[in-house]
Amino acid sequence: MSIEKFRRLVSTVVPLPIENVDTDQIIPARFLKAVERKGFGDNLFRDWRYKKDGTPNPDFVLNNPRYSGRILVAGKNFGSGSSREHAAWAVYDAGFRVVVSSFFADIFKSNVLNNGLLPVQVPDAFLSEIFQIVETDPTAQFEVDLESQTITILKAGISVNFDINPYKKECLLNGYDDIDFLISLKKEIIAFEQV
Amino acid sequence: MILEPKTLFDKIWDAHVVKQVKDGPDVLYIDRHFIHEVTSPVAFLGLEKRGMKVFRPQNTIATPDHNVPTIDQHLPIKEELSRVQVETLKQNCAKNGIELYSLDHKYHGIVHIIGPELGITQPGMTIVCGDSHTSTHGAFGSIAFGIGTSEVEMVFASQCILQPKPKKMRINVEGKLHKDVTAKDIALYVISKISTSGGTGHFIEFAGSAIRSLTMEGRMTLCNMSIECGARGGMIAPDEATFEYIKGREFAPKGEEWNKKLALWKQLKSDDNAVFDAEYQFDASDIEPMITYGTNPGMGVGVSGNIPTGENLTGSDRITFDKSLEYMGFKPGEKIKGKKVDYVFIGSCTNGRIEDFRLFANFVKGKKKADSVIAWIVPGSKKVEQQIREEGLAEIFEAAGFALRQPGCSACLAMNDDKIPEGKYSVSTSNRNFEGRQGPGARTMLASPLMAAAAAITGVVSDPREI
Ligand code: SF4
Numbered sequence: 001m002s003i004e005k006f007r008r009l010v011s012t013v014v015p016l017p018i019e020n021v022d023t024d025q026i027i028p029a030r031f032l033k034a035v036e037r038k039g040f041g042d043n044l045f046r047d048w049r050y051k052k053d054g055t056p057n058p059d060f061v062l063n064n065p066r067y068s069g070r071i072l073v074a075g076k077n078f079g080s081g082s083s084r085e086h087a088a089w090a091v092y093d094a095g096f097r098v099v100v101s102s103f104f105a106d107i108f109k110s111n112v113l114n115n116g117l118l119p120v121q122v123p124d125a126f127l128s129e130i131f132q133i134v135e136t137d138p139t140a141q142f143e144v145d146l147e148s149q150t151i152t153i154l155k156a157g158i159s160v161n162f163d164i165n166p167y168k169k170e171c172l173l174n175g176y177d178d179i180d181f182l183i184s185l186k187k188e189i190i191a192f193e194q195v
Numbered sequence: 196m197i198l199e200p201k202t203l204f205d206k207i208w209d210a211h212v213v214k215q216v217k218d219g220p221d222v223l224y225i226d227r228h229f230i231h232e233v234t235s236p237v238a239f240l241g242l243e244k245r246g247m248k249v250f251r252p253q254n255t256i257a258t259p260d261h262n263v264p265t266i267d268q269h270l271p272i273k274e275e276l277s278r279v280q281v282e283t284l285k286q287n288c289a290k291n292g293i294e295l296y297s298l299d300h301k302y303h304g305i306v307h308i309i310g311p312e313l314g315i316t317q318p319g320m321t322i323v324c325g326d327s328h329t330s331t332h333g334a335f336g337s338i339a340f341g342i343g344t345s346e347v348e349m350v351f352a353s354q355c356i357l358q359p360k361p362k363k364m365r366i367n368v369e370g371k372l373h374k375d376v377t378a379k380d381i382a383l384y385v386i387s388k389i390s391t392s393g394g395t396g397h398f399i400e401f402a403g404s405a406i407r408s409l410t411m412e413g414r415m416t417l418c419n420m421s422i423e424c425g426a427r428g429g430m431i432a433p434d435e436a437t438f439e440y441i442k443g444r445e446f447a448p449k450g451e452e453w454n455k456k457l458a459l460w461k462q463l464k465s466d467d468n469a470v471f472d473a474e475y476q477f478d479a480s481d482i483e484p485m486i487t488y489g490t491n492p493g494m495g496v497g498v499s500g501n502i503p504t505g506e507n508l509t510g511s512d513r514i515t516f517d518k519s520l521e522y523m524g525f526k527p528g529e530k531i532k533g534k535k536v537d538y539v540f541i542g543s544c545t546n547g548r549i550e551d552f553r554l555f556a557n558f559v560k561g562k563k564k565a566d567s568v569i570a571w572i573v574p575g576s577k578k579v580e581q582q583i584r585e586e587g588l589a590e591i592f593e594a595a596g597f598a599l600r601q602p603g604c605s606a607c608l609a610m611n612d613d614k615i616p617e618g619k620y621s622v623s624t625s626n627r628n629f630e631g632r633q634g635p636g637a638r639t640m641l642a643s644p645l646m647a648a649a650a651a652i653t654g655v656v657s658d659p660r661e662i
Contacts, residue, residue, distance in 0.1 A: 019515040020391060020491050024629040029608040033262065033276035035236035035283045047631050052617075075511050077392045080425060080491070081629060083327040083341035084234065106361075106395055106427055107327060107341055114345035128510075165359060167219025178345070179241070182353035185214060185222060189353055192213040192224055 004116035005175040008145045009097055010154070012069035015134045016061055021074055022081035023108065027090045029082075040086055041093030062094075066138040073100040073130050079108025088112045098144050100151065102127045113168050114178060120144060120151050120162045129153065146173060200466035202363050203432050204398050207338045207463070211321045213355055220357040225254070226320040228350045229306045230293070232259040232280040233610070234325030238348035239287040249291040251354040256315060257288050257295040260305045262610035265573050265600035268298050277611065291351075302445075304576020304602045307331040307544035311415060312578055314444025318433040318460040323350060328544050328626065330422045334414035335441070336433035336463045338398070341422065361427050362396050362472040365465075367403035370479035375660050377554070378413035379546060379624070379643035381405065382420035383485035385477065387495040394426030397473060400465060401431050405479035411440040412550040419545045420626055423492040432464040486656060487628050487641040488531055489519040494628075496531055498646065498658045504528040522630055523638050524618070532656050534640075538621035539570040539651040540633070541644050542600075543607035546624035547575025549582045551644040556588040558648035558659060564596035565654030571613055572597050573605040597651070609634045622650040 031043040049060045056063040072091060078101040079087060088111040091099060099112060100120045109119050122130075133140050133153055143152040143159075146169060152159035170176065182189075201209075214222040228251075235257075242249070249255060262277040272278040281298075288295040296302040302309055307328055310316040318336040323329060327341035342356060349356045368381060386393075399421050401414075409417065414431050421429025438457060441447045448456045483497035496502065504527045505516045520527060525534070541547075541555055552574065564570060572592060574580040580602055583589050589599050606613040607625035609632070615621045617636030624647050628639035640656065649659040 017511055017514070018518070019511050022491065022627075022629045024608075024627070024632050028631055028635070029261075029610045032233050032610065033280055035280060036240060037237045047635055052635075075515070077395075077425070080391055081327070081627060083325060083329075083343055085237075085325075085343035085345060088343070103392060103395070105392070105425060107343060111343035111345065114343060165219060167216055167357075178357050179245070179349050179352050182222065182349050182355055182357065183245075183247075185353065185355070189213055189222075189224070189355055193354075 002175040002177050003114070003171070006097060006116060006118055006146055006172045008143070008147070009070060010141055010143045011071050012067070012139060013071040013073045013100070013130065013134055013142055014061055014067045014069055015131055016072065016074040017131050019075035020077045020080055023079060023084050023087040024081055026079065026087040027084065032084060032086050037089055039093070040090040041095070044090040044094045067134070070096055071098040071100060071142055071144065072096045073127070073134070076101060076103040076124065076127070078104055080105040083107045085111045085115070088115045088117060092117050100127070100130065113172070116172065118144065118146060118172060122151060122160050122162060126160050129158070200468040200470070202465045202469040202471060203336065203400055203430065203463055204338065204363050207319055207321065208360060216357070220359040222355050223321060223358050224355050225323050225350050227310070227315060227322045228255045229310055229322070229324035229329065230255060230257045230347065231261055231306050231324070231326065232284040233261045234344050235287065235347055236280065236283050238325070238344050238351055241348045242351050245352070247352055249293060249351045252292040254354060255293045256310065257284060257293050258303060258306050258309060259284055259297060261604045261608065263298060263603040264611050265571070265603050265605045265613055268601045301577055304578065305544045305547060305604055307419065308547055308575035308579065311335065312444070312576060314441050314447030317441060317447070317456070318437060318463050323356065327422045328419050330426070330428035331415050331419040331544055333418040333421070333428050333430035334411060335437055336430060336460070338428065338430065340428040361398045364394060364397040364399045364426065364473040364475070365471040366399055366401050366475045366477070368401070368405040368477045368479050369403040370405055372405055372408070372479045372482065375484055375645055376482050377643040377645060378409050378416040379420070380482055380485045382417050382423070383487065383492065383495040383641060384482045386420065386424045386493045387485070388477070389424050389475065391423060391491045391493040392425040394421065394424035397426050399426045399429040401429055406431060407434065410550060411436055412548045415548065416545055420492070423626060433460050484643060484646050484659060486531055486622070486646055488523060488525055490522055490628055490630050491519070492626065492628060492641060494519065495641070498532055498656065500531060502527060502529050502531055532658060534656040535620055536568060536622050536650040536655055537619040538615050539568055539647050540573070540606040540621055540623040540625065541647050542571065542573030542575060542605055543625035544575060545626045546644050547573065547579065549579050551624065552579070552583050552588055553586070555644045555648045556591045558645060559595040559597065559652060560591050562595055562652045564651050567654045568651050570597050570651050571600060571606055573600045574602050576602050606633050608632060609637070615639070622647050622656065
């Protein structure tokens with residue numbers, strides 16, 4: 001089994017300039033009742049995205065036709081709160097492949113990486129720059145290149161590097177799955193248990 | 196040879212590393228794996244797709260807790276999706292030979308309550324669960340942390356997970372706590388000081404005389420909340436209180452085995468010169484009963500204090516602050532005391548243990564619940580429920596106008612019917628006050644069982660020391 005490979009992406013972005021977006025906002029608990037991993041994208045940011053009567057809230061960015069793309073850009077400390085991987089599934093299922101923020105919560109970060117989604121952590125100033133640029137020009141294109149670990153605002157020609165664990169980078173570039181890797185270590189694990 | 200001084204965290208972690216991946220995470224062996232109905236089904240499905248069974252079912256313990264009803268538990272669960280999840284857990288456990296404490300079992304309860312109370316949680320262990328509040332078990336001097344569903348599948352498949360080693364932080368709380376200041380208040384105080392991301396990337400060791408003075412249940416409350424400052428988990432070095440608590444419990448070591456284990460557990464502490472990546476000092480006497488006014492657990496104030504004005508905030512910090520107060524229907528600079536309360540929830544893996552109910556009962560004894568308040572009293576487990584009855588607390592509750600419900604996560608995350616209605620105010624002993632956490636539009640104020648009791652009696656946010 002494997003995860004989706006990721007190498008390079010050029011796309012417009014969807015801006016969400018809110019801080020501390022917690023996993024209850026990404027996907028509220030009442031939508032965690034599936035026993036299969038599908039359909040979570042429809043409930044991404046559910047309570048912000050839809051009004052109480054279930055109709056789309058035109059003020060929310062995902063319902064704003066000006067914005068589209070496969071890169072989600074959010075305010076700092078994105079994904080805090082629960083360990084629910086449903087949050088990562090919802091973001092992925094809604095079509096995103098990259099999430100950009102100036103800070104990610106730990107569990108969320110490892111969850112997205114395990115699902116072929118790339119978390120790109122950028123400096124606060126760069127994040128503000130992105131928000132400003134897309135505010136005036138929602139069609140602005142961004143490039144995310146995993147090999148060189150850079151994100152570039154193509155229009156402005158400015159880029160920054162981002163960090164990623166070298167092992168996780170290999171996994172994403174090649175679509176490797178952690179579970180396969182662990183299964184391959186069975187002998188060593190059994191030996192460890194015996195001491 | 197001089198050995199480098201190590202932290203408690205290092206000692207336990209290093210003893211569980213099966214292999215170090217070059218430039219990558221460690222392969223960490225897991226001693227205990229707790230599972231529940233919400234984050235396990237997709238992992239079981241993944242395992243099945245690989246044609247595999249759970250590798251070490253004897254190290255896995257299951258309980259349905261997140262979406263179970265808290266009344267009429269003997270009846271089939273009405274809501275279909277919840278029923279399917281609980282049913283699926285049962286089937287998956289049967290297929291894989293995993294011990295399941297289902298609703299009718301005498302050990303049933305919230306996963307982080309039953310592990311310690313049955314003596315399954317022990318010092319020096321590595322413990323994981325697909326639930327962020329797994330940090331609770333760190334109170335015993337174990338490394339315990341929440342994981343995602345992919346990681347649950349890793350543990351199913353190999354009893355290991357791949358984890359980069361986190362950084363280490365020590366939080367020292369020295370001195371004597373004032374009367375009516377509880378472990379929950381320490382937690383809310385610390386988070387209000389270091390923020391909800393202050394601990395990110397770190398594992399916390401709590402130390403200092405105020406921490407030592409806490410009971411095991413208080414320590415669990417504190418470690419439970421450690422995740423709310425962004426940390427992977429929190430831990431406290433085991434001591435006599437720890438050993439005393441474990442001794443004699445169902446799954447605790449017995450006889451010769453006990454003596455062997457005890458000798459090992461006594462060595463579990465950070466070396467004197469161990470170095471932490473970050474360290475904080477707090478004075479216990481600065482802490483008063485705390486309550487939150489906003490939509491993350493870092494937005495807390497002492498009960499006699501005011502909601503901050505937010506004056507010094509700029510940019511997105513200001514936007515986030517304003518948005519939060521707007522959601523709560525509060526104004527900057529207002530007093531928190533006297534705010535109207537519609538609901539009171541006492542329970543959850545943070546404050547759903549017997550001491551919490553004793554504290555609550557002791558306060559409400561001989562008083563009457565405010566008519567305007569709806570209160571949900573939800574024990575963390577069957578055993579806690581039984582104790583509440585045996586100690587006569589149930590009668591005290593009843594006389595004061597409160598009804599006891601059955602164990603489960605309940606209004607902590609409102610996956611069952613226990614939802615706070617839109618716009619209503621709840622004083623809750625749980626751990627998260629995020630928008631909609633207790634139901635769409637619910638407004639949550641986090642506090643200790645004592646603060647919850649005071650609110651339930653007066654119908655407004657009150658200082659328990661003044662009643
Ligand atoms: S009580 Fe709340 S925090 Fe604890 S396990 Fe249940 S849902 Fe999670």
